[in-house]
Amino acid sequence: MTSTAAIPLADHALSERLTARLSLVEEALRDAVAHADALADDASRHLVNAGGKRLRPMLALLVAELGDGARREVIDAAVVVELTHLATLYHDDVMDSAPLRRGAPSAHEVWGNSVAILTGDLLFARASTTVAGLGPEAVRIQARTFERLCLGQLHETVGPQPGDDAVEHYLQVLADKTASLIATSARLGAMFAGCPPRTVDVVTAFGERIGVAFQLADDVIDLTSDGSLTGKTTGTDLREHVPTMPTLLLRARCAGPDATPADHALLARLDGDLSSDADLADVVAELRAHVVVEQTRARAVDLARTAVAELAPLPDGPVKDALVSFADALVDRAT
Template sequence: MTRATDASAGATAPQPTAIPLNDPELADRLAGRMAQVDATLDEAVASTDALAHDAGRHLVAAGGKRFRPLLTLLAGELGDGADPRLVDAAVVVELTQVASLYHDDVMDSAPVRRGAPSAHTVWGNTVAILVGDLLFARASALVAGLGPEAVVLQSRTFERMCLGQLHETIGPREGEDAVEHYLQVLSDKTASLLATSARLGAMFGGCPPALVDAVTAYGEKVGVAFQLADDVLDVASSSSESGKTPGTDLREHVPTMPVLLLRRRVARGEAAPSDVELLARLDGDLSDDAALAAVVADLRDHPVLAQTRELAGRWAREAAAELEPLPEGSVRTAFADLASALADRAV
């Protein structure tokens, strides 16, 4: 789910490039507020305990585009973007995201995160899980200062993220369509936090309910598009582009849309013999780098990858349609451009 630089270096304020911004004044405002977010984030992960300090800063210092806090700040620009609560709200969603990554990487056995070794490969699974819990606690303390509505929203979002991970781990129930099950997992595990990021921004920007609901629905659909695009990138990109080893999810047999679409073809009797053979290899031992590279190469050339690209584009277009209630201007344009960029990201 995220990327970039050296975890041993100090964190630097990221430029707001995760969201396309064609308005220089808007870009400058967001860059300044992102510097405040970054400084507050550094304070939030600091600890007097040496191990907690080093492990807690690991992924923050590794960089990343800070996509979720940028979404919060951008949504705030629909109203009073200077409200100081927006910075704290942006830090809350980034802390929640980073904390979830510590847990995800343990469950997925992912060796790399944001271009740096995953925390569990440095300190072990137990420390990584406990540090993730610590960061969730820091997010909870910060959101408490934003009032009861924000606390309830954060808790419900955290619940959805946990349910999404649980349902991904257990898999679809007997008779349940695996593709629809997976889309619900994406909505809960990934899209819920993006929806909350946008909602908090619009709330603390003082926007009317219609705009708050619109950007929330937008964030939900953009989140699904974002993860479907990631499924494409897990197969189609290089390690330097994604910050993860290509085929990491395949190696760990984590469900992804291309594999689910291939599995559905086989189950329906619509598959060629080569599809059946490819699925058998995907379900087998992929610990060998050469075996993994071979299935990645075969999936890159398979129609199911194009189908996943189309699904990502469809969800991105549906996200853009939710922007209709927003006033014309640079903020709406930025949201629309983001949806287009996510569709393009999967190409």
């Protein structure tokens, strides 16, 4: 069953239209991942069948309401961005050794790393086939987005270079790895609905800002929830020593004069062996209560407010209201 819950919609007529169109996207997604080869078919359907928020296609469908949202090209654009997102999840879970995704075993846990990586590649190929039908400009946008996704993962993997500010480096990773595709979702939705260039630019800028805020909120939720909101195992990033904003802020704090012995002790535990579930749970609980989590939440709130400010040129109405509500809900989920 499809739902518009990823973006709150107060307008009943708008909600009904988008629910119907999201059903079309869901149907097209299932067609797009189908393969004659049984293994490729099973592995490709794995995350589609697990569900998810469908945030990116919903954003594309919503901003398309600023133009002609009924165009078939809008549905295809929504399919492209979700296929691309799903492909990155297969790769991310291998690199992060994540055991769960959307509440189900990750693909690499079921079929192994090689099959999971190749399945991600297959989904990228299907996304490319779909976007080719939208014309050369859409292909260029998809290629630039793909480049940013890869650069974001690369820079996350190698980390900041000597002399780089680790926090700024991380924010750029989030902009490339997360916000780029959210911005592209908005851009393609508005473009193929026939919106004027100014409107396309406005919703793209909103997507860039809200994408970083979204990931910062996830950094908070990964520590403060039991995993039911994210569908992932709490503390996986800590166990794999993947940087997040709270850990980077703690590291920066420990490098300064105001750090306490407790700060240094917590950082030492974070840098140590967290293979034990009990040790991981203790560190998660300690970090959850630390000021750096509230500081991360505050950064997410500030970015969400900046994203809303980008919407000022849009006409007042249910679409703008829904985008503002989305920003508000994003902040609320991290509180």
